[in-house]
Amino acid sequence: MTGIGGARSNSAVSGSSERPALIALTGVGKTFDVGDGTAPALLPSSLSIADGEFIVFLGPSGCGKSTLLRMISGLLEPSVGAIDIAGSPLWFRGRCRADLRSRLGLVFQDASLFPWLTVEENVRLPLDLRGRMPRGGRLSSARAMLAQVGAADIGTRMPHEISGGMRQRVAIARALSYDPDVLLMDEPFAALDAISRESLNLELQTLWLTTGKTIVLVTHSMAEAVFLADRIVLFSPGPGRIDSVIEVGFPRPRTLDLTYSPEFQGMVRDLHERLAGLMGQS
């Protein structure tokens, strides 16, 4: 494991950097009721994510990475532990706090656009629902968001008329429309072809560099994880748990050339071996 920078065991994971924690997970775990018993989806895990960090959750299916993201998203209540956003608990008496959730933008694997709304209306939807902005402002804001993700000229199209890559861009624009601090992305590019995926990875990096958002992205692609992450959180299956956290030291902005370098390839290989080892154990 020498190829990988600073891999640390889970117990040592806490406030990793000097920057203050925007998202703090303390012993967060989830068990689901299955028939007459319970099945652990994620053993209690702790992690601290700093403001402006790019974190990637990596692991095979069934390792609890999506479960943890859903809990951070406020869609799934943890069975144990606490999630704090900017120092305040996200969950209060079984409910997700709306003021904190508005600081989180969610992007789902299958874009999840509303098929009866135009692209522009989709992006505007969260603004319409929250109603904190005058109508004209919402539209121009939606258009600006679409421009930011490189989808400026498709505002009047319907979701089924545009490509899968474009749909994901629209989904990102929709999540950004209310200017959240954090972008939580659940395998956002998993269904795309390799070329679209590459360009979306590049654009996501640019977006992150220019906006300074904190991003937590779930993936099972090792190359995607190494390319995007400041830190990779490696998950292990059966039952799901955080295995280790790996620092990725490559300088920004990262280019496609980097992905062909021996250092990059070596890191991907190390991750591959490590994941294969984890899956062998379970």
Next chain:
Amino acid sequence: MKKVRLRDAVWLPWLVTPCLLAAGLLAWHGAVIAWGVSPFILPAPRPVLEEWMALLSSRRAWSHTAMTFAGTLAGFLLATVLGVAAGILLSLWPTVERLSKPFIVAFQVLPKVALIPLFVVWMGFGLGPKILTSAILPFYPIMMNTLLGIRSVPEGLRDVMASFDASRFQLLGRLELPYALPFIVTGLEVGIVLALVGTVVAEFISGSNGLGYLLVSRINSYETAQMFAIVLQLCLLGLVLYAGVAGLRRLLVPRRAPSRS
């Protein structure tokens, strides 16, 4: 040159349908002549068409048609409002659905036209029993389709609404109802036909006007050809009503993808 397969040809139904119709009429005509069927049992197509033409040019017949149309439309609108509302309520409270299920099923398996005499006792021979009957028949499919549509909303889209902190009311208005709309319109398409059935049967039993009443009175005087003409008129009315609802679909569900994305 690209070969157009016969089954894909656009003109095919335009050619074949009139031919089939003509062949059917010819067979009908031939059968009546060949077996010498009494016109009380089965009149030939020609007198039937003549009677229908007479019906189409008679003001009295049109006023009966209008009565049936009005009764059907009133009952259908009532069923639409109540059915959609009931579907929404059941979707909001699954417990209510579970508890009311036996009653809903019991009411659904009951031949509702059996209630018409009761309606007459309650409301007399006016418009009341007619509207009530034509409302009760389509109520169930409209309600169940509304419920089914709301239940079919993918969890992923519910998650999206949750991530925007949508209120229950917003969830209903911005996601559940728009998503359920094609389902509801399907319920309406089934319902409009049932509403017409309800009106006509109510007119059989309790009417003093309407095509159902006219039909019974023609049977009682053995005017079989006129009875057939009324059936044709009912078919025309049914087509108009159904086309209205189908047009509603085009209006409400205009730009949607053939398959949801």
